[in-house]
Amino acid sequence: MTTLTFDSLNPATGAVVGSHPNQDAEAVGAAVARAETAAAWWGGLGHAGRRRRLLDAKAVVTRHLRELAALVHEETGKPVGDATLEIVLAITHLDWAARHAEKVLRRRRVATGMIGVNLAASLEYLPLGVVGVIGPWNYPVFTPMGSIAYALAAGNAVVFKPSELTPGVGVRMAELVAEAVPEHPIFQTVTGLGETGAALARDPRVKKVAFTGSTATAKRVMAACAENLTPVVIECGGKDAFIVDADADLEAAADACLWGALSNAGQTCVGVERVYVVDAVYEPFMRELSQRAASVRAGEHYGPITMPGQLDVIRRHIDEAAKSGTVVTGGPDSVRAPFVDPVIMADVPEDSPAVREETFGPTITVRRTRDVHEALELANASAYGLAGTVFSRNKRRAMELARAMRTGMTAVNSVISFAGVPALPFGGVGDSGFGRIHGADGLREFARPKAVSRQRFALPGMNLTSFTRGEQELERLIRLVTFLHGRRKR
Structure with missing residues (x-):
């Protein structure tokens, strides 16, 4: 195994926060092997056993909230208050996943219809085994926990590769879960650079990979998978x-818009980047x-x-926009x-790149529109489609606009x-990806549907799935289906 290490740095000061191993394919493979054994045990516990242990893990994370927030602050540079908020959200998701997994995934009866009147049918969702999670640096607890918590609640073991910018957060999260679930390593963290993540994606024992990051990197992960x-x-x-x-409440709208655009220095995948304002209230x-x-x-x-x-991306977007647009606040010197x-x-x-490409910085472009219909048309004219x-x-118009937005979520x-x-x-x-967490x-994203049909009794004169089937049986089937x-429904 490799002994090479890399440092995580505080981006605000350049100080070294920690040093971590740059784990190679052999190290990743060893973690996956341990996860396979853990997954067999974890899946065999059943929903009740997993629920109790995950709620214990939630309690452990909560007790270490301040410590974890301080580490997030050090590795990302974001204020401790913002780090605290994302961890609180992660805790609520872990709680929800633990409490609702059985209701969502457990076996249930399914109606068979008239053709299957002699059958009993059931559907349940079973664990996949080992799930690989490749996480981002901008929300190093909340975002990956959206996959980790739900994968664990569905009965899987998880191997997590955090961003090389926030490895310490990923390592500490796994340690906290292990404190609550010491029997088997149901959640492990492997640290390293891009090749570490590639090794995780390529391992055939990993049954699903959840990735958060850029569209370009996503394509490479998909190719490996x-x-x-x-x-x-x-x-x-x-x-x-x-x-x-x-008719919007302009004070509330401006307040929300500004926070959505500037919080976390604009490094939010669902943050505000484009603003479309109806002409009557633009000024x-x-x-x-x-x-x-x-x-x-x-x-x-x-x-x-x-x-x-x-x-460099932020600077280029500002420079290009300043050539043809109007700078209202800040400008090229803001960088x-x-x-x-x-x-x-x-x-x-x-x-302009500032409108078409993801900036991922504390910038906003604002455009005046004739009405909300033009605003919606412009909002949807994007290759991305994450949120809005x-x-x-x-209320009625707001809901119509929200539903018509080509996004996965709208507030x-x-x-x-x-x-x-x-x-x-x-x-x-679109370019914002596919699949769902939360x-x-x-x-269900981290489980496999299992369908079972069982014959309760034989239908007299209707043995259709046999080479002994006769013309009379086929005629009965035709009459039943007819x-x-x-009949046409009106």
Whole structure:
């Protein structure tokens, strides 16, 4: 096994937070082998046994909340308060998954219909075995826990490869779960760079991989998984839109818009990046938004850009947008590594990189629209489709807009609120990925449906699945089907 190590750094100061092994394919394979044994034991416990242990794990994580938040702060640079919020959300999801797994996944009877009147049918969802999770750095607890908690609750063992920027958080999470479940390593963390994740994706003993990250990296993960036809859950980035209707509460809308765009230094896959405001309220909304932005400061209200290379992307987007748009707040000089001050730009062409590509920084583009219909059309004109927001006092219109948004999730008169509802599935469409975590869909994502049909009694004169079947039996079948399905419904 390799003895090479790598350091995790505090992006705000450059100080070394910790040193971790750069684990190779052999080390990853050893972890997967241990996970296979753990999965057999964990799956055999049944729902009640897993529920009790996962609730114990939730309690352990909760007791170490402050410590874990401090580590998230050190490795990402985000304020401790923001780190605390994401861990609290992760705890609520772990609690929900543990408490609801049996109801969602347990065996249940299924109606057989008239053709199967002599049958009994059942459906249940069984564990896959070993699940690999490859997590991001921007929310190093909340995001991967959306896969880890639901995979564990569904009866699987998990091998987790955290981002090389936040390895310490991943290691500590596995240690906390092991404290609650010491019998077998149901949750292990392997640390390393890109090849570590590739080794996990390529291991044929891994029965599903959940990945969160860029679209480009997702394609490489999918290619690795394709070698063994390993199914994947892919959660990529977004270019999320925020629609402000003519009757919106402008103070609330501006407040939510600003937080959705600037929190975590804009490094949020479901954060606000594009804003479309109906003409009638455009001017007052812009005044409210810019006034609020003037009091927000990088390094105080939000942290640094965690991944240094992203600074070049942010700088390019601002520079390109400034050529043809109007800079309302900030500008090219807002990029002062490792921090980026708030940037608001208006009248930016829709084909600009700042509108088309994910910026992943504390920037917003705002455009005036004739009405909400144009706003919706522009919001949907994106290759991404992760999340969005609608602000309107008209409940019916707001819901119509929310449902029509080409996204996996939409918040109405709030921002990113769906992430705090454990029962709601989380995921996107298009370049934002596919598959779902969270909620009942998230539990089923990490299980395999098992269908069973059992003959209760033989149907006299209707032995259809036999070479002894005669013309009379076929005629009876035709008459039955004609009776059931041959009449047009009006």
